[in-house]
Amino acid sequence: MNGIYFDIAHLLAGLLVLISFFQLYQDRLYALLNVFALHAFVLALSVAWQAFIQDAPHLYVTAALALLFKAIVIPVALHRIIIRLGIHREIEQVVGVGPAMLAGMGLVALAMVVMLRVTHGADPLTREDLAFALSVVLLGLLMMVTRRNAVGQVVGFMSLENGLVLAATGAKGMPLVVEISVAFSILIAFIVIGIFLFRIRERFDTVDVQALDRFRGERP
Amino acid sequence: MSFNPLAAVLLIPAFAAALLALLPGYRIGARLNALAALATLASAISLFFVRPQPGPYLLVDDLNSTFIVLTTFVGFTTSVFSASYIDHELEIGRLQPGFVRFYHAMYQVLMFAMNLALLSNNIGVMWVAIELATLTTVMMVGIYRTHEALEAAWKYFILGSVGIALALFGTILVYLAARPVVGEGLDGMVWTTLVGHARAFDPALLDVAFVFLLLGYGTKVGLAPLHAWLPDAHAEGPTPISAVLSGLLLNVALYALLRFKMLLAVNPAALAPGPLMVTLGLISLVFAAFMLYRRRDIKRMFAYSSIEHMGIITFAFGMGGPLANFAALLHMTMHSLTKSAIFFAVGHVAQVKGTQRIADMGGLTETNPLLGWGLILGVIAIAGMPPLGIFMSEFLVVSSTFARSPALAIVLVFGILVGVGGLFLRLNTIAFGEPRGPTAKAQASYVPLFAHLALVLSAGIYMPASLVAWFENVARLLG
Numbered sequence: 001m002n003g004i005y006f007d008i009a010h011l012l013a014g015l016l017v018l019i020s021f022f023q024l025y026q027d028r029l030y031a032l033l034n035v036f037a038l039h040a041f042v043l044a045l046s047v048a049w050q051a052f053i054q055d056a057p058h059l060y061v062t063a064a065l066a067l068l069f070k071a072i073v074i075p076v077a078l079h080r081i082i083i084r085l086g087i088h089r090e091i092e093q094v095v096g097v098g099p100a101m102l103a104g105m106g107l108v109a110l111a112m113v114v115m116l117r118v119t120h121g122a123d124p125l126t127r128e129d130l131a132f133a134l135s136v137v138l139l140g141l142l143m144m145v146t147r148r149n150a151v152g153q154v155v156g157f158m159s160l161e162n163g164l165v166l167a168a169t170g171a172k173g174m175p176l177v178v179e180i181s182v183a184f185s186i187l188i189a190f191i192v193i194g195i196f197l198f199r200i201r202e203r204f205d206t207v208d209v210q211a212l213d214r215f216r217g218e219r220p
Numbered sequence: 221m222s223f224n225p226l227a228a229v230l231l232i233p234a235f236a237a238a239l240l241a242l243l244p245g246y247r248i249g250a251r252l253n254a255l256a257a258l259a260t261l262a263s264a265i266s267l268f269f270v271r272p273q274p275g276p277y278l279l280v281d282d283l284n285s286t287f288i289v290l291t292t293f294v295g296f297t298t299s300v301f302s303a304s305y306i307d308h309e310l311e312i313g314r315l316q317p318g319f320v321r322f323y324h325a326m327y328q329v330l331m332f333a334m335n336l337a338l339l340s341n342n343i344g345v346m347w348v349a350i351e352l353a354t355l356t357t358v359m360m361v362g363i364y365r366t367h368e369a370l371e372a373a374w375k376y377f378i379l380g381s382v383g384i385a386l387a388l389f390g391t392i393l394v395y396l397a398a399r400p401v402v403g404e405g406l407d408g409m410v411w412t413t414l415v416g417h418a419r420a421f422d423p424a425l426l427d428v429a430f431v432f433l434l435l436g437y438g439t440k441v442g443l444a445p446l447h448a449w450l451p452d453a454h455a456e457g458p459t460p461i462s463a464v465l466s467g468l469l470l471n472v473a474l475y476a477l478l479r480f481k482m483l484l485a486v487n488p489a490a491l492a493p494g495p496l497m498v499t500l501g502l503i504s505l506v507f508a509a510f511m512l513y514r515r516r517d518i519k520r521m522f523a524y525s526s527i528e529h530m531g532i533i534t535f536a537f538g539m540g541g542p543l544a545n546f547a548a549l550l551h552m553t554m555h556s557l558t559k560s561a562i563f564f565a566v567g568h569v570a571q572v573k574g575t576q577r578i579a580d581m582g583g584l585t586e587t588n589p590l591l592g593w594g595l596i597l598g599v600i601a602i603a604g605m606p607p608l609g610i611f612m613s614e615f616l617v618v619s620s621t622f623a624r625s626p627a628l629a630i631v632l633v634f635g636i637l638v639g640v641g642g643l644f645l646r647l648n649t650i651a652f653g654e655p656r657g658p659t660a661k662a663q664a665s666y667v668p669l670f671a672h673l674a675l676v677l678s679a680g681i682y683m684p685a686s687l688v689a690w691f692e693n694v695a696r697l698l699g
Contacts, residue, residue, distance in 0.1 A: 114428060115428075117424070118422070118424035118425050118427070118428050119396070119422075119424075119425060120422075120424075126396065130393075130396070133389075134389070137385070137386075137389060141382065144378075144382070150374070153378060157378065157381055157382070157385075160382070160385055161385060164385055164388050164389055164392070167389060167392050168388075168392050171392055171395055171396050171399070172399070172404060173399065173404025173405050173408070174392065174395050174408070174409075175344060175405055175406045175408065175409055176342075176344035176345070176348075176409065179344070179348065180344060180347070180348065180388065183348045183351055183352075186355075187351060187355065187381060187384075190355060190358075190377075191377065191381070194373075194374070194377065
């Protein structure tokens with residue numbers, strides 16, 4: 001494998017992990033959505049680069065999907081939704097920025113230890129891509145648990161899913177990648193439409209998941 | 221063109237879904253729904269006789285034809301129950317006719333997704349099918365549009381999506397493990413090819429993959445630390461969907477896990493998946509058994525009972541070996557039939573009483589004898605009392621475990637007994653004593669309820685030798 005090819009792929013995957021960290025400490029929904037758009041943009045670049053070096057033209061579809069759908073349509077739609085719901089104020093984080101960053105670092109270390117140890121056989125590009133991808137997945141999970149706000153959780157889920165797309169495109173020659181990324185886009189579209197159509201704000205007065213909990217049938 | 225049962229099992233629900241989405245009139249819709257489910261069942265049964273060759277996407281073998289017949293059968297009986305249930309919901313105005321059209325179409329999409337997941341020979345297609353099944357059930361859970369229903373749907377959505385995402389990561393890792401051996405491209409995801417070459421896969425990669433798959437699909441099975449979506453989704457959606465969720469969708473997710481377990485079993489250096497499944501199964505069983513005691517909502521209570529039984533089934537599959545696998549398969553079948561029967565009864569009970577709160581029900585055997593005794597029979601069956609079918613399968617699970625590791629068997633028996641206590645405690649309130657709440661007669665369809673119970677009863681008393689041989693054969697396949 002050509003050295004520069006590897007380096008650029010490495011750089012883009014590393015950037016994704018870095019942007020995941022940016023997302024962790026954003027305490028405003030607007031800023032969070034902007035950082036997420038950047039995340040999706042870097043993902044699109046990374047997938048396009050993989051399509052180029054693997055000579056796999058179908059991956060350009062996945063890249064285009066990431067660019068159009070996740071970097072443009074979804075952030076714009078969510079921007080409008082949070083204005084309509086009137087929640088473009090601060091995000092309440094369950095844990096502070098410091099502990100969240102520390103936990104994030106721990107998770108990245110964990111991802112490195114696990115993935116680099118089990119992938120001796122694979123070629124270096126795949127190995128590192130997988131380690132980065134697992135880091136992004138775990139950081140996305142961490143984000144979902146540190147946010148109480150439903151929109152914040154959705155952004156966490158979408159960045160988790162970006163990690164999965166990174167892993168799927170990094171696995172050279174994997175079949176059905178395009179189909180899977182389309183299936184994921186449908187899932188995300190449903191989540192976003194769900195927030196909007198179900199009018200969680202109107203029905204529950206808040207999209208704060210802790211407040212939703214009050215309505216459970218279990219409580220007398 | 222000759223009749224192709226494989227295509228029929230997938231295409232009938234797909235076409236029916238499209239047709240139902242277009243057809244106005246809920247009576248026609250309900251009939252067509254049941255008719256399509258019946259046709260799917262017939263084609264599924266014909267899979268026993270016509271066995272198409274496995275292709276890169278679809279596969280029929282003894283294991284999945286068992287699952288698919290069970291799925292289509294319960295799918296059919298539930299569609300019959302659903303017709304009378306929905307009728308009542310429309311009458312009291314809880315559902316609008318437009319939503320019913322949507323509901324029927326979604327029901328067939330769900331059937332299609334489950335059949336596709338069961339028949340797929342490709343781990344990528346299987347993942348997409350399970351995702352589709354999750355999406356459709358999310359929409360059906362939220363169909364009442366109440367606070368509780370939307371919250372349940374949202375929770376199910378988020379937790380289910382995370383589970384699905386983890387399962388995809390596991391699937392990618394399996395492909396990576398296969399790639400050096402099988403080569404790039406489509407073959408790396410075809411299950412029959414994978415299982416043929418799994419001996420040469422990198423064991424470390426397979427181990428990590430299985431952990432992700434267990435957490436991912438385990439969320440959909442409803443195993444204990446990952447079960448949080450399940451009680452809400454069961455309690456707040458329409459009852460036919462609770463029946464399908466408990467009776468079928470949990471099985472489909474478990475089936476996906478079993479496929480990967482078989483993959484790991486081929487590779488001697490890979491981690492044994494058994495102990496992981498045994499642990500999660502026992503945790504689910506004991507946890508859910510205790511949770512049964514403090515339930516106020518009748519559907520929520522039976523949802524916890526489903527977690528308990530999925531725990532037992534996962535435990536038994538984790539133990540492995542011909543006898544435990546046999547017991548697990550039997551228990552799964554019996555649980556699907558019994559639990560959906562219970563939900564059929566519960567659906568009508570909740571409609572008669574106008575509530576799901578256990579405290580507001582009482583004396584059901586006096587006011588609605590047929591419904592009350594049907595529910596009692598179902599609960600006796602699910603509690604594992606002789607001579608019903610679940611007694612036999614639970615007995616087999618327990619006795620095979622005692623023979624191999626008594627310590628685990630003690631935990632197992634403890635969990636089962638605690639669960640039985642919880643169920644009977646509540647049953648007493650619901651079925652006997654002073655009648656409470658409205659005492660109107662139910663306009664119920666009793667046929668699906670009692671058909672299931674009759675099957676469970678007859679399986680407990682006498683199982684035909686050919687059926688036993690069939691289950692033994694499948695149990696051997698599972699290793």
